[in-house]
Amino acid sequence: MSGKILLRGGRVLDPSQKLDDVRDVYLVDGQVATIGERLTPGDDAHVIDCDRLVVTPGLIDVHVHLREPGEEHKETITTGARAAAAGGFTAVCAMPNTDPPVDDPAAVGFVVSEGRRAGAARVYPVGCISVGRRGERLALIGEMVEAGAVAVTDDGSPVMDSGLMRLALEYSLAFGIPVADHPEDLGLSGRGHMNEGLVSTRLGLPGKPNAAEDTHIMRDLLLAELTGGRIHLQHVSTALGVEMIRQAKARGVRVSAEATPHHLILTDEAVEGYRTEAKMNPPLRSVADVAAVRAGLADGTLDVVATDHAPHHYDEKEAAFTDAPNGVVGLETSLALMLTRLVGEGVIDLPTLVDRMSCQPARVFGLLGGTLAPGGVADVTVFDPEAEWTVDPKAFRSKSRNTPFGGWTVKGQARCTIVGGRVVFER
Amino acid sequence: MNQMTSPLGKDLVGLERLSGQQIRAILDTAEPFKEISERRIKKVPVLRGKTIVNLFFEASTRTRVSFEFAEKRLSADTVNIAAASSSVSKGETLVDTARNLEAMRIDMVVMRHGSSGAARFLADRIPSNVINAGDGWHEHPTQGLLDMLTIRDHMGRLDGLKVCIVGDIRHSRVARSNIYGLLKMGAEVAVCGPQTLLPQGIGDLGVHVLSRVEDAIQWADVLNVLRLQLERMQAGYVPSLREYNRIWGVSTARLERAPRDLLILHPGPMNRGVEIDSDVADGPHSVILNQVTNGVAVRMAVLYLLAGGQPEKAEAAKQGGEA
Ligand SMILES: [Zn+2]
Numbered sequence: 001m002s003g004k005i006l007l008r009g010g011r012v013l014d015p016s017q018k019l020d021d022v023r024d025v026y027l028v029d030g031q032v033a034t035i036g037e038r039l040t041p042g043d044d045a046h047v048i049d050c051d052r053l054v055v056t057p058g059l060i061d062v063h064v065h066l067r068e069p070g071e072e073h074k075e076t077i078t079t080g081a082r083a084a085a086a087g088g089f090t091a092v093c094a095m096p097n098t099d100p101p102v103d104d105p106a107a108v109g110f111v112v113s114e115g116r117r118a119g120a121a122r123v124y125p126v127g128c129i130s131v132g133r134r135g136e137r138l139a140l141i142g143e144m145v146e147a148g149a150v151a152v153t154d155d156g157s158p159v160m161d162s163g164l165m166r167l168a169l170e171y172s173l174a175f176g177i178p179v180a181d182h183p184e185d186l187g188l189s190g191r192g193h194m195n196e197g198l199v200s201t202r203l204g205l206p207g208k209p210n211a212a213e214d215t216h217i218m219r220d221l222l223l224a225e226l227t228g229g230r231i232h233l234q235h236v237s238t239a240l241g242v243e244m245i246r247q248a249k250a251r252g253v254r255v256s257a258e259a260t261p262h263h264l265i266l267t268d269e270a271v272e273g274y275r276t277e278a279k280m281n282p283p284l285r286s287v288a289d290v291a292a293v294r295a296g297l298a299d300g301t302l303d304v305v306a307t308d309h310a311p312h313h314y315d316e317k318e319a320a321f322t323d324a325p326n327g328v329v330g331l332e333t334s335l336a337l338m339l340t341r342l343v344g345e346g347v348i349d350l351p352t353l354v355d356r357m358s359c360q361p362a363r364v365f366g367l368l369g370g371t372l373a374p375g376g377v378a379d380v381t382v383f384d385p386e387a388e389w390t391v392d393p394k395a396f397r398s399k400s401r402n403t404p405f406g407g408w409t410v411k412g413q414a415r416c417t418i419v420g421g422r423v424v425f426e427r
Numbered sequence: 428m429n430q431m432t433s434p435l436g437k438d439l440v441g442l443e444r445l446s447g448q449q450i451r452a453i454l455d456t457a458e459p460f461k462e463i464s465e466r467r468i469k470k471v472p473v474l475r476g477k478t479i480v481n482l483f484f485e486a487s488t489r490t491r492v493s494f495e496f497a498e499k500r501l502s503a504d505t506v507n508i509a510a511a512s513s514s515v516s517k518g519e520t521l522v523d524t525a526r527n528l529e530a531m532r533i534d535m536v537v538m539r540h541g542s543s544g545a546a547r548f549l550a551d552r553i554p555s556n557v558i559n560a561g562d563g564w565h566e567h568p569t570q571g572l573l574d575m576l577t578i579r580d581h582m583g584r585l586d587g588l589k590v591c592i593v594g595d596i597r598h599s600r601v602a603r604s605n606i607y608g609l610l611k612m613g614a615e616v617a618v619c620g621p622q623t624l625l626p627q628g629i630g631d632l633g634v635h636v637l638s639r640v641e642d643a644i645q646w647a648d649v650l651n652v653l654r655l656q657l658e659r660m661q662a663g664y665v666p667s668l669r670e671y672n673r674i675w676g677v678s679t680a681r682l683e684r685a686p687r688d689l690l691i692l693h694p695g696p697m698n699r700g701v702e703i704d705s706d707v708a709d710g711p712h713s714v715i716l717n718q719v720t721n722g723v724a725v726r727m728a729v730l731y732l733l734a735g736g737q738p739e740k741a742e743a744a745k746q747g748g749e750a
């Protein structure tokens with residue numbers, strides 16, 4: 001039951017309205033009713049004291065793997081949605097590389113209904129580009145959109161066939177959704193398990209060169225330009241990739257792109273000691289790449305921060321490096337890491353962070369929220385920018401603990417997550 | 428003997444993290460142990476009562492046998508586990524293997540594994556001494572050590588020598604251990620092979636990179652010739668073994684144009700007629716069989732030192748006293 005909530009006296013930071021001031025926010029019946037100074041709520045309103053806290057439009061993560069159906073030992077839609085809420089996210093987009101994959105309207109419907117049942121962060125399904133993620137023929141994109149899919153991707157794998165990618169971009173134009181791609185030329189990345197460079201050579205691990213990612217970013221940009229379609233490039237990790245996207249945007253190509261917290265913070269040095277928690281795809285890259293991804297996020301070339309939350313059971317990661325799966329969890333550390341390392345180091349300011357974690361995700365994927373404008377949906381994140389805490393993977397709401405940030409001391413923590421006018425998480 | 432006083436630490440995972448002093452200590456300790464293999468009764472009681480497991484996830488007759496001789500000559504109790512006969516092939520994970528070893532209170536584990544980092548993984552999880560007998564493409568430290576011992580025997584020094592490693596550097600743990608060890612001992616190191624078999628950034632390790640074997644022969648005092656595995660050709664790294672031999676093979680004709688006699692090493696097993704011609708392998712400058720002999724001595728030295736033996740007491744230990 002979403003009644004009335006008054007968020008009292010917080011620093012209300014909403015880039016969509018160029019608002020950054022101490023205000024009260026009044027939520028009524030699932031919508032933002034009023035923003036003002038010293039509002040008088042109704043007697044039946046729940047008042048939340050937000051003194052010294054930051055109140056923003058709800059954070060949105062457009063790239064998470066919730067593993068259901070098929071790998072419920074790693075995560076379920078429910079545990080993932082709760083982990084998201086605990087991390088301050090009011091919505092997430094669930095990738096379709098499950099088992100079976102989400103490649104038809106029934107599977108999309110399953111994700112929608114499980115997401116509702118979770119009653120935490122909103123869960124938006126993303127459908128497959130191709131049937132069975134096999135990269136051969138288009139999935140039922142139109143029917144999946146009607147069932148609730150907000151985008152399509154074969155994430156986990158790239159679309160290797162450029163002809164199929166062209167068709168996906170053209171076909172999706174009718175539905176106004178972005179086509180998201182995991183850019184990777186598998187012929188070049190081959191059997192790689194980490195970034196190719198001095199560290200991989202020293203460790204004796206097969207590498208994936210930047211060129212494997214760059215080749216597909218370039219291809220996708222050319223196809224978006226050719227078709228007029230909307231390409232969304234997932235987890236961009238290379239300096240040249242960022243530069244190519246920047247240039248494409250300048251000439252009007254309809255492209256959006258993601259940066260992950262781990263690619264914004266860590267380099268391939270983190271793999272040292274064969275740490276499987278630092279194994280993901282694309283891999284952690286060089287210092288120059290991290291600097292370029294940071295610059296890309298700062299100037300808007302990379303539109304959104306997305307975690308690529310990829311849970312794995314602990315014993316799958318407790319293995320020889322080449323036997324361990326790719327991926328790290330991110331939902332419960334993203335906000336704190338971004339505040340500590342990106343805002344804290346002066347790479348971006350706080351309003352830009354809120355823009356990249358809320359406004360832009362909503363815009364790029366056409367989702368509710370991303371604004372506190374009156375009349376909009378009451379999806380709100382309240383966080384304490386000063387709270388210091390130590391990342392303890394054992395305390396995660398997620399079913400999985402695979403993070404390279406365990407033991408890090410970070411600053412900034414979600415206090416209250418409100419979805420549709422209902423408090424779904426409070427700390 | 429006390430593990431805490433081992434001059435090498437608990438494990439021998441690789442040469443990258445050892446100091447030149449530690450490497451010299453191993454080579455010097457190996458010297459007195461060489462003589463044991465020449466005795467009629469080839470046994471000293473240095474490791475009496477110690478249990479050692481030789482855990483081989485990849486087939487390797489020569490390295491396993493060499494370790495086994497070294498262990499037996501030091502009077503250790505040894506058990507060999509080969510992947511084919513163990514639960515490993517039935518899907519047991521490395522972490523379960525580690526737990527089982529720990530439960531059995533093994534003193535030392537010698538492990539060969541196909542995954543880079545496997546030795547470190549095991550060493551971090553069990554209290555036993557772990558000796559890396561080759562992990563993936565990462566390191567094969569005792570091979571690097573025995574190569575260095577052999578070079579030092581024949582050239583009288585390592586400092587200032589020019590050693591070129593020829594062949595498949597990308598997939599070679601032998602190459603990496605040689606590079607780390609030789610550089611620490613003051614040698615100059617080059618690698619030579621087709622660019623497809625040289626990993627990215629190899630030059631940043633401080634080695635010269637040569638693409639033609641003729642240049643390597645002009646430059647070097649010592650050639651360490653690596654085996655070219657058939658699977659590299661099948662994977663397309665080189666178009667054919669015959670072409671590899673024509674362009675990178677070490678032959679007498681090529682060696683005759685060298686400005687000096689070159690010492691020739693090969694870690695074995697050899698593909699005669701591919702990376703090395705028979706007349707070179709069996710020729711006067713080949714020390715390939717000395718490598719095999721030195722392998723046992725170096726492994727005895729490593730076992731002795733990890734068990735807490737001191738380098739300066741090796742001679743006495745060998746005479747029958749325990750270290
Ligand atoms: Zn991906």
